[in-house]
Amino acid sequence: GESVGLHLPTLSVQEGDNSIINCAYSNSASDYFIWYKQESGKGPQFIIDIRSNMDKRQGQRVTVLLNKTVKHLSLQIAATQPGDSAVYFCAEKGGKLIFGQGTELSVKP
Amino acid sequence: DAGVTQSPTHLIKTRGQQVTLRCSPISGHKSVSWYQQVLGQGPQFIFQYYEKEERGRGNFPDRFSARQFPNYSSELNVNALLLGDSALYLCASSLGLAREKLFFGSGTQLSVL
Numbered sequence: 001g002e003s004v005g006l007h008l009p010t011l012s013v014q015e016g017d018n019s020i021i022n023c024a025y026s027n028s029a030s031d032y033f034i035w036y037k038q039e040s041g042k043g044p045q046f047i048i049d050i051r052s053n054m055d056k057r058q059g060q061r062v063t064v065l066l067n068k069t070v071k072h073l074s075l076q077i078a079a080t081q082p083g084d085s086a087v088y089f090c091a092e093k094g095g096k097l098i099f100g101q102g103t104e105l106s107v108k109p
Numbered sequence: 110d111a112g113v114t115q116s117p118t119h120l121i122k123t124r125g126q127q128v129t130l131r132c133s134p135i136s137g138h139k140s141v142s143w144y145q146q147v148l149g150q151g152p153q154f155i156f157q158y159y160e161k162e163e164r165g166r167g168n169f170p171d172r173f174s175a176r177q178f179p180n181y182s183s184e185l186n187v188n189a190l191l192l193g194d195s196a197l198y199l200c201a202s203s204l205g206l207a208r209e210k211l212f213f214g215s216g217t218q219l220s221v222l
Contacts, residue, residue, distance in 0.1 A: 099151030
């Protein structure tokens with residue numbers, strides 16, 4: 001069946017370092033991918049998206065890379081800040097939006 | 110502008126009871142989706158409504174139902190509550206059916222005892 005998975009459940013980085021969060025997906029027909037950030041007690045917040053006809057998209061301090069060959073996408077956060085501490089979800093849309101289990105990012109001061 | 114609003118924020122019920130959760134989308138958004146998020150997992154799709162019609166349903170039992178009103182607000186109903194229904198229920202809105210970018214509310218935390 002369809003599934004979206006995260007490579008690591010937790011990631012700890014030093015403030016100022018770059019963070020990379022990885023995600024694997026299984027549905028080759030998925031044509032749209034989104035990264036969400038969820039802070040404690042809040043709903044998921046949109047970070048960045050990418051369509052399957054692209055392999056890279058940049059936002060403010062964030063970059064998403066999509067490798068359709070191996071069905072893998074990653075979220076790169078530059079100069080990670082304490083406010084980036086949260087759970088990050090990748091989600092794919094081939095019909096409905098399917099979320100992965102999430103990676104918890106902790107930023108050490 | 111206000112974001113997606115959900116009520117109540119917290120709810121405690123006992124097994125067998127029924128619950129109704131409410132959601133108001135962002136002004137101008139016509140599509141509402143409901144998700145269930147169990148602790149430690151990603152949100153799981155339950156329903157999508159657009160223009161008052163159900164446009165998608167996830168793998169949830171018939172105890173789960175929803176509706177959308179003419180003002181695009183929505184209710185999620187769960188009957189015969191089970192302990193396993195304890196979760197954070199998230200509502201998300203989008204401009205239209207084909208618009209993938211979802212904006213989420215803060216959710217309703219349901220505890221079933």
